[in-house]
Amino acid sequence: MSYRKIFETVEELEEPIPATVLGLIPSWLKGSVLRMGPGLFKVGGEPLNHLFDGQAMIHKFDLQNGGVTYHRRFIRTDAYVRAVTENRVVITEFGTAAYPDPCRNIFSRFFTYFRGIEVTDNCMVNIYPVGEDFYAVTETNFITKVDPDSLETLEKVDLCKYLSVNGVTAHPHTDPDGTVYNIGNCFGKNMSLAYNIVKIPPAQEGEGEPLEKSQVVVQLPSSERLKPSYVHSFGMTENHFVFVEQPVKINLLKFLSAWSFRGATYMDCFESNQSMGTWFHLASKDPAGYMSSHKFRTSAFNIFHHINAYEDDSFIVVDLCTWKGFDFVYNYLYLANLKQEWEEVKKAALRAPQPEVRRYVLPLDIHKEEPGKNLVSLSYTTATAVLHTDGTVWLEPEVLFSGPRLAFEFPQINYSRCSGKKYSFAYGLGLNHFIPDRIVKLDVQSRESRAWREDGCYPSEPLFVPTPGARDEDDGVLLSIVVKPGAERPAFLLLLDAVELTELARAEVDAVIPVTLHGVYRPA
Numbered sequence: 001m002s003y004r005k006i007f008e009t010v011e012e013l014e015e016p017i018p019a020t021v022l023g024l025i026p027s028w029l030k031g032s033v034l035r036m037g038p039g040l041f042k043v044g045g046e047p048l049n050h051l052f053d054g055q056a057m058i059h060k061f062d063l064q065n066g067g068v069t070y071h072r073r074f075i076r077t078d079a080y081v082r083a084v085t086e087n088r089v090v091i092t093e094f095g096t097a098a099y100p101d102p103c104r105n106i107f108s109r110f111f112t113y114f115r116g117i118e119v120t121d122n123c124m125v126n127i128y129p130v131g132e133d134f135y136a137v138t139e140t141n142f143i144t145k146v147d148p149d150s151l152e153t154l155e156k157v158d159l160c161k162y163l164s165v166n167g168v169t170a171h172p173h174t175d176p177d178g179t180v181y182n183i184g185n186c187f188g189k190n191m192s193l194a195y196n197i198v199k200i201p202p203a204q205e206g207e208g209e210p211l212e213k214s215q216v217v218v219q220l221p222s223s224e225r226l227k228p229s230y231v232h233s234f235g236m237t238e239n240h241f242v243f244v245e246q247p248v249k250i251n252l253l254k255f256l257s258a259w260s261f262r263g264a265t266y267m268d269c270f271e272s273n274q275s276m277g278t279w280f281h282l283a284s285k286d287p288a289g290y291m292s293s294h295k296f297r298t299s300a301f302n303i304f305h306h307i308n309a310y311e312d313d314s315f316i317v318v319d320l321c322t323w324k325g326f327d328f329v330y331n332y333l334y335l336a337n338l339k340q341e342w343e344e345v346k347k348a349a350l351r352a353p354q355p356e357v358r359r360y361v362l363p364l365d366i367h368k369e370e371p372g373k374n375l376v377s378l379s380y381t382t383a384t385a386v387l388h389t390d391g392t393v394w395l396e397p398e399v400l401f402s403g404p405r406l407a408f409e410f411p412q413i414n415y416s417r418c419s420g421k422k423y424s425f426a427y428g429l430g431l432n433h434f435i436p437d438r439i440v441k442l443d444v445q446s447r448e449s450r451a452w453r454e455d456g457c458y459p460s461e462p463l464f465v466p467t468p469g470a471r472d473e474d475d476g477v478l479l480s481i482v483v484k485p486g487a488e489r490p491a492f493l494l495l496l497d498a499v500e501l502t503e504l505a506r507a508e509v510d511a512v513i514p515v516t517l518h519g520v521y522r523p524a
């Protein structure tokens, strides 16, 4: 048995199933782990090609009174319902093109190509709360309201009804008061203002749908007018937004073309800019405004997940999971690659951009200094920032974690306590040549790391839950869905003590659980 089992189709459950608990679950831990991922990897006998193509499945582990149940359902998206009904890929996915309707005649099939692709609503990436509601999401303009208890699909929502965006990331930020911020591409009319930061106010009693009151608060320019960068997440401190513009670009002429050229997918619309490097943009939060004079530049890397960002003195510290180079990392995430023999998987990963956790420091006061001097004066980091005569500031990072094809990815922190503030601990999923095989804790102050792993086990993103009334930042529990193909009970929810990464308990189920990408812990 091997890691390929986490990329295989499973059935949904009609009812929750009981888990066998080994060890002791803290009595205060009452709530649900909700996670999204692909659950159907084949349609009409044809495989879906990419890691981000599988049809959305929602998973839920319920913890109460020391007992645990597991439930999962397919989300009834248009993509899913039409695929299952017509037994073919009807809606083009990230890396798989829709098949022409064999029942249609040659003319109507031909003219199908002259309509833009129907944008997918396959919400297999994350689930997060907006006000009282929960939304399963991908990165397009469609988000899907779901019932976090029954896992039923409630409503498909088109963000274009409320906001001028082509999509928003699956990684919003949420203020303590419940305000939700996000960023998305906006391929608007003049196409120069290409990234919109949006704000959704907290739910107010009797004030109806928070989405009705969402608004664009900042517009950021693209380094290249017709080629905006792919954006997966962003940073937010107490007073600033941080947007890292990576050299992985969306070719708008392809993406927006009136006709989707034969069998085109989203992956076909990406290209690497081999000369720009990576740009950092800042915007103030309140009042919201783009800081056009702060032009930060550094060498090329892919960025998907921000870990955290915070202000210290007159600097913004930005911690990132990077992949060195401008070659798109998603090119290495086709399922055919990930399901190869281990030797082949390792060979493919050798050619990919290499992972590295990095700290960048952005000075807020730049123009009172002379060019050529390092402007960073924080005692605890070696990251540098040098003003150039052209007014740009060149950044060099401090490396917080680096290992040969060992990525610290899917980062999580003690979010309610530390998001946007100085912090010490980050928790991540260790990818070994892109295969998830460890849970890692990184002390970003001491740069020390420790890991949990077990032979034949494939964990997922670890969610941190703070102990009620805790004094210390890392006083809490890490929750991760782990798959152990071939075992009698081939999957379990793992509960680790977040200080030592020692096992508190595991809740085993008699079911294989396919890979999950992101999720949330919902306290009871």
Ligand SMILES: CCC[C@@H](CCO)COc1cccc([C@H](O)CCN)c1
Residues within 6 Å of the ligand: 052, 093, 094, 120, 125, 138, 139, 140, 166, 167, 168, 170, 184, 185, 250, 255, 266, 267, 269, 270
């Ligand atoms: C050309 C790329 C377009 C952008 C949306 C417009 O801003 C990304 O679109 C998709 C489409 C399908 C699945 C996804 C997945 O979310 C990716 C991995 N998380 C993203």
Ligand SMILES: [Fe+2]
Residues within 6 Å of the ligand: 170, 171, 232, 304, 305, 518
């Ligand atoms: Fe992500």
